[in-house]
Structure formats: C-alpha cells, structure tokens
Amino acid sequence: MTQFKAPLRDIQFVINEVLDYESHYKTLPGGEEATPDMVDAISTEAAKFSEEVLSPLNHIGDQEGCQWQEGDVITPKGFKEAYQMWVDGGWQGLSHPTEYGGQGMPMSLGLIKSEFVGTANWAWGMYPGLSLGAMNTLYVHGTEAQKQEYLTPLCSGVWSGTMCLTEAHCGSDLGQMKSKAERQDDGSFKLNGTKIFISAGEHDLTENIVHIVLARIPGAPEGTKGISLFIVPKFLPAEDGSVGPRNGVRCGSIEEKMGIHGNATCVLNFDDATGYLLGKENEGLAAMFTFMNTARVGTAIQGLAASELAYQNALPYALDRYSMRSLSGSKNPDKPGDAIIHHADVRRMLLTARAFAEGGRAMLYDAAKFADKMTHSATEAERDEAENELGFLTPILKAFLTETGLESASNGMQVFGGHGYIKEHGMEQIYRDARIATMYEGTTGIQAMDLIGRKVVLDKFKLYTAFSKKLYGFGFKTLLKGKRRKYAVKVLSTTLCWNWKTIKMLARASKDRDTVSAASYDFLMYSGYLSMAYYWARMAEVAERKLAAGEGDTAFYQSKLETAEFYFSRLLPRAKAHASAMDSSTDSVMGMSEEHFGIR
Incomplete structure (x- = not known):
C-alpha cells in the first residue's frame, strides 16, 4: 500500500519564496489573520491529519469500496470516523466567511489542505471537496436566507453538497438535459428526472446532502439558455435548522468503476423532489460554472496529487531495488546488482513525476491568488478581473496537470516493473484513481x-x-x-x-x-x-x-x-x-x- 508524507518544505518554498503569499495576504481584507505562523500551523495540522488518518484508509477504501443498500450508501471502514474528525477540527469552512460559520481564511490557504487530503486519499477527499463547490455556488448566487439555511451547515461540515449536471443521454452537452422543475404556488419547485455520475451523491458521512441541480422550467427556451439551477436537499430543513422530512431524491444505484472505489458515484432519481431556485431563472448554467470552475481546479489538484504520490512511492523502491549493473560502472558492488536509481531510464521516470508535481504545485498556488481576489477584493471590477484571469488558467490547469499526473502514475508503476502491476504496492491504484481526472468536469478535449x-x-x-x-x-x-x-x-x-x-x-x-x-x-x-x-x-x-x-x-x-x-x-x-x-x-x-x- 502507498505511503504519504506531506511536502511541507516544498510548499513553503513555493508560497513564501517564489510567490510571496505573505505580501499577497496583506492586500486582502482580513488577510492579516493569515500570518506566516498561522499558515505554518494550519499546514502542519492538515499534514498530520492527512498522513496519520487519511493515508492509512486509502487502501482500505479501494479494497472495500462503497456498498449500496436499498438506496442508502455505506462508505468504507474508517471513513465516517475520519469525517467526524474533520468536522470536529473545523476544516470544512476554513476559507469561508465567518458569518456563516467559516474561519474566514483566504481561499489559497484551503488549497494546501486540499492538496494534502487529496494526495493522501483522493476518494475520501471528494466528499468534502464536492461540498466546497456547493458552498461557493451558494455564496455567490444564493439569497441571504439560502445562505443562512444551507451554507451555515455546509461550512460546519455536518451537511455535505454535490452538483447534479449530466444525464445518460447528454454527457457534456447539457443543452439536451430533460430534468424538469415545475413551479409551485409557494415559490418552490417540484423536480423530476434522473442524474448520473454524481460523485458523493449518497453516503453515510453527514446528516444531510445538499444537491445543486440543473433542470428546465416548462416553457423555458430550448438548449442551454433555458436551464435553471436549484437547491434540492436530501432532507428538507426544519424551521429550527435541523433535518426535517425526507425529500423525493433517492440513489437508484452506484457505478462499478475502474478506481476511486471509496467514493460513491451515484445515479440519483428525482421524483417530485422539492427544490428552490438558486440564482436567476434560465441562467443556471452560468451560475453552475461557479461550481464547475471550483471542481475543475479541484481536479487539477488530483493531477498534482497523482504525480506527487507516484514520485513519493516509486523513489524508495528505486533506492532499494537491485537489478543489473550501471553502464557507468558498479555502484553497489556488495549487492547482486546496482540500485535501479543508477539506471538512466529509471531516473527519467522519477524526474518526470517530480518535475510535474513541483511545477504543477507552483502553477496551482499562483492561480489560487486569483481565487483570493475573487472573494476578497473590495470592488466588483477587481473581483471580475480576478475571475476572468483564473478562468483563462483553469482549462490549462485542469487538463494539463491531469494528463501529466496520469503519465506520472504510469511511470511510477513502470519503476516497479511487474511489481507495479499487482496490488501489493498500491502503485496501480494511483493510476486507476487518476484515470478519471482527464475525463470528468470536461474531458481534455473539451x-x-x-x-x-x-x-x-x-x-x-x-x-x-x-x-x-x-x-x-x-x-x-x-x-x-x-x-x-x-x-x-x-x-x-x-x-x-x-x-x-x-x-x-x-x-x-x-x-x-x-x-x-x-x-x-x-x-x-x-x-x-x-x-x-x-x-x-x-x-x-x-x-x-x-x-x-x-x-x-x-x-x-x-x-x-x-x-x-x-x-x-x-x-x-x-x-x-x-x-x-x-x-x-x-x-x-x-x-x-x-x-x-x-x-x-
């Protein structure tokens, strides 16, 4: 099974010496709280949680997978306990406003947390990761009442969130979607339809799941111009903020997948499910891009994570595996062969993974500064400018880093030779888990x-x-x-x-x-x-x-x-x-x- 050690020194180099986060934070309203000592303290604790709690569950999640039982999903052993530790530590709302229960830290500081969690255990990390997209969408497009009702429990982590986009017949062409939202007299909507490929769409980690759903109101324009966005909770909130009656949304099945077995990829059926309009009518796709861009940057982290984890686990093997002699002369004469680290092609593969991991980290952490400006800048013009700049970089980050992450995972297996293909060392799991990253949230071609x-x-x-x-x-x-x-x-x-x-x-x-x-x-x-x-x-x-x-x-x-x-x-x-x-x-x-x- 794989081992994970948080690359704290390399992150410190990037954010302190190359990107000067300290000066950047001083330009943000409230950013003075993110002092170097605070950043180090948060990073150290996130590293500890990822190394000691999440990394040992990575193999368990892959072996056990999620279990579907009459519409309910049971996560692998240890996942629920780890999630409660996450909630107790206040990690979910680290970079969200204090008025909704968050800690008000810059978005870029949350990236450190997300990298550690994702590299240690990507399947587990998708549960809180999908919630971040729901939280950001609610924060940008929700009414104040919606924020109080939904964003607050999402920030605490006691509720989680998803996005429900595609359907079996439309893939990435969302203009073909058929889910309907019928207007009700009380201002709510009744949603009917089926959504597929819903990561973390059903699970036992939280008391409620808030689905952010695309659907079409009858009479709306055809194609993407007639799509609206809705909040559809698994359980309708009671007046006191607690969980109320079950809503009309059920998990019909979970997918049998190549990898990421510890995260449920669900088929969700909406049968007269009560939903609430999020943002403006017929402008749902534009609003959903807040979620999608969050998810695409999150997927870019998966590419970085695959490169980092492949390098970390292939390197010790290359140092300790003795096979053949170096062309430039024996390096380990007391062994039956030289350590394979002395063979140029093995070094090529290791250095490729390392270069992609460290280069990708610098790319992502610089882009995260635009995310900070999007949420903390004083004027709307500054926020729009930052959003546009991040938007330009997003397809490069998402597609390039996932393609190179997959290459790194493949190279990591190759360093092990035949041993990389079997499950004992966990290298093939890195590849299987990373394979989807080039496809979801829009393929590399898209x-x-x-x-x-x-x-x-x-x-x-x-x-x-x-x-x-x-x-x-x-x-x-x-x-x-x-x-x-x-x-x-x-x-x-x-x-x-x-x-x-x-x-x-x-x-x-x-x-x-x-x-x-x-x-x-x-x-x-x-x-x-x-x-x-x-x-x-x-x-x-x-x-x-x-x-x-x-x-x-x-x-x-x-x-x-x-x-x-x-x-x-x-x-x-x-x-x-x-x-x-x-x-x-x-x-x-x-x-x-x-x-x-x-x-x-």
Whole structure:
C-alpha cells in the first residue's frame, strides 16, 4: 500500500519564496489573520491529519469500496470516523466567511489542505471537496436566507453538497438535459428526472446532502439558455435548522468503476423532489460554472496529487531495488546488482513525476491568488478581473496537470516493473484513481476547445495577450538581471512560438473551421508546457539566488536547480512536437471518411 508524507518544505518554498503569499495576504481584507505562523500551523495540522488518518484508509477504501443498500450508501471502514474528525477540527469552512460559520481564511490557504487530503486519499477527499463547490455556488448566487439555511451547515461540515449536471443521454452537452422543475404556488419547485455520475451523491458521512441541480422550467427556451439551477436537499430543513422530512431524491444505484472505489458515484432519481431556485431563472448554467470552475481546479489538484504520490512511492523502491549493473560502472558492488536509481531510464521516470508535481504545485498556488481576489477584493471590477484571469488558467490547469499526473502514475508503476502491476504496492491504484481526472468536469478535449474558443477567440485575445505579456516581462527581466538566463531565453522563444502558431492556426480557421478543433489539444498541451516552464524558471531563479547568498538548505536549492534543468532539457522540448502538430493539415484528422474508419 502507498505511503504519504506531506511536502511541507516544498510548499513553503513555493508560497513564501517564489510567490510571496505573505505580501499577497496583506492586500486582502482580513488577510492579516493569515500570518506566516498561522499558515505554518494550519499546514502542519492538515499534514498530520492527512498522513496519520487519511493515508492509512486509502487502501482500505479501494479494497472495500462503497456498498449500496436499498438506496442508502455505506462508505468504507474508517471513513465516517475520519469525517467526524474533520468536522470536529473545523476544516470544512476554513476559507469561508465567518458569518456563516467559516474561519474566514483566504481561499489559497484551503488549497494546501486540499492538496494534502487529496494526495493522501483522493476518494475520501471528494466528499468534502464536492461540498466546497456547493458552498461557493451558494455564496455567490444564493439569497441571504439560502445562505443562512444551507451554507451555515455546509461550512460546519455536518451537511455535505454535490452538483447534479449530466444525464445518460447528454454527457457534456447539457443543452439536451430533460430534468424538469415545475413551479409551485409557494415559490418552490417540484423536480423530476434522473442524474448520473454524481460523485458523493449518497453516503453515510453527514446528516444531510445538499444537491445543486440543473433542470428546465416548462416553457423555458430550448438548449442551454433555458436551464435553471436549484437547491434540492436530501432532507428538507426544519424551521429550527435541523433535518426535517425526507425529500423525493433517492440513489437508484452506484457505478462499478475502474478506481476511486471509496467514493460513491451515484445515479440519483428525482421524483417530485422539492427544490428552490438558486440564482436567476434560465441562467443556471452560468451560475453552475461557479461550481464547475471550483471542481475543475479541484481536479487539477488530483493531477498534482497523482504525480506527487507516484514520485513519493516509486523513489524508495528505486533506492532499494537491485537489478543489473550501471553502464557507468558498479555502484553497489556488495549487492547482486546496482540500485535501479543508477539506471538512466529509471531516473527519467522519477524526474518526470517530480518535475510535474513541483511545477504543477507552483502553477496551482499562483492561480489560487486569483481565487483570493475573487472573494476578497473590495470592488466588483477587481473581483471580475480576478475571475476572468483564473478562468483563462483553469482549462490549462485542469487538463494539463491531469494528463501529466496520469503519465506520472504510469511511470511510477513502470519503476516497479511487474511489481507495479499487482496490488501489493498500491502503485496501480494511483493510476486507476487518476484515470478519471482527464475525463470528468470536461474531458481534455473539451478543456482544449474552451481554452482556444472561449478564452482566446471569444475573449478577443485580451487574457491571452495579458498572459503573454507576463511571460515576456519575466523573460526579459531575467535575461538582463537574472542568474538563469538560459531559462529566460527558452521561456521567451517558447512564448514567441506560441503566439506565432496561434495566429497561424486562427488564420487557417477563417477558411476551415475544423482547424481549431483539430489543433486544440496540441494548443492546450503546448500552453501547459510553456506555463510550467515559466514557473520552473521562476523557481530556478530563486534557488540560484539563495545559493549565491549562502542562505538556507543548500541541498534543497541544488535539487531545485537539477530538477529545473531536467524540465527544460527533457520535458519542455515536447512543446515543439505539439507546435508541429498544430501546423499540420486538418485533413490528416478530418480527411478519412466515416466508412473508411470501419475498414481494417
């Protein structure tokens, strides 16, 4: 089974030395509470809970899975007790307003908690993780009465939340959904329909579950413009805030899945279920994006978690497994072979996972600063700006980090050889659990189309241009005054190529619309490698400066430089292949007729 050790030192490096969270928090109303000592204390306790409580349950959850019994779901042994510890510790509302029972800390501080929990035990972490999306949606779109009634128990953790989007016939095309919401005389609605793939949709961890549901009011416009959003609790709240009568929503079944067995993926049936409109009528999809963006960033954490956990568990094996001799001469002459850490290909796999984990961490923690501004900025204009900037980064974070996380999980298995394929070491569980991450909350292809279509073209290049300017600004500054000028050159040249290829692609798209969809995946992956290069260049610059000044742990900073060198030498060159693919003819993808697909 896998072991987990919270990467506290690396997180401290990212948030303190690279991203300067301390100064950032001072710009936020109430952010002065998040002092470095407070951040360290919260991080340490979250690490302890994740290492000692959640990590030992990871294998148990995978082996036992969830059990469906006449509409109820029983979670694996130890899950319920761990969740009560979570509630007792006040973890759920860490980054939510104090007026609803939260602790009022910045959203980015909650990211540390989420990373630790997710890496230690992703299946368990999805239960409180889905609640965060429900909480954010209620906070942004709910009335004050709805916040008092639902957000308060969600912040405490005694209630949990889900999002109910898709149906069996529509997948990601939510305009096809058929769930109906009939208006009642008292202002409520009666919902009827079936939702599928509802993570944490039914369980025994909390006394109530608050479902955030998309449905169509009769007479509404067709397609996505006629979708509204509703609050549908499992139990209707009583007047005193306690749990009242059972609502008309039941779990019809749970899915048999490849991984994440400890979290129930439910089919939910709504039969005259009482619901309450959340936000404006027929604007439900826009409101749901608050939840979806939360979930997409959460899924990006899963990609980071897969890379981190794969690296942590493959490394000890590589140090202790002796097989064959090193090509450069025997390293362990007293053993029957040399430790496989001395074989270059094993190092390649380990360094790939490490570079993706540490680079992905810097990407996520910088993006989290926009989430802080979304919820804490003084003006609506500032909040909107932060939301737009985070929105541009979200598809890159979600898709790129989950793709690289899956690659890391695969490499982790490969380090073990045949032993990685069997269950004893837990490496295959990392892969199975991570596999869904590239698919849910929008597949990699959907994220790619969102990036190039909505975030670049429809935005008229504003956010794309702003991000490019940030890369150029860093590159030229480092080129003139920095220590790692060769990395600055690579960031600059890769950004220039990104801009040029984008212009060429869109110019071709004016005559052939399929150009964009055919090139979108490569555009997204190129964007991911470029983004990560920017953060690795920043980390290398800090490490070089610390070494030159003789400050801190020399070995730590040296290892940063060595990992950065691997990234720029071995991983960033992949972007060139994606650039070449973006240039290739659309006919190479779209030219084959449907009939020829069946000819073998």
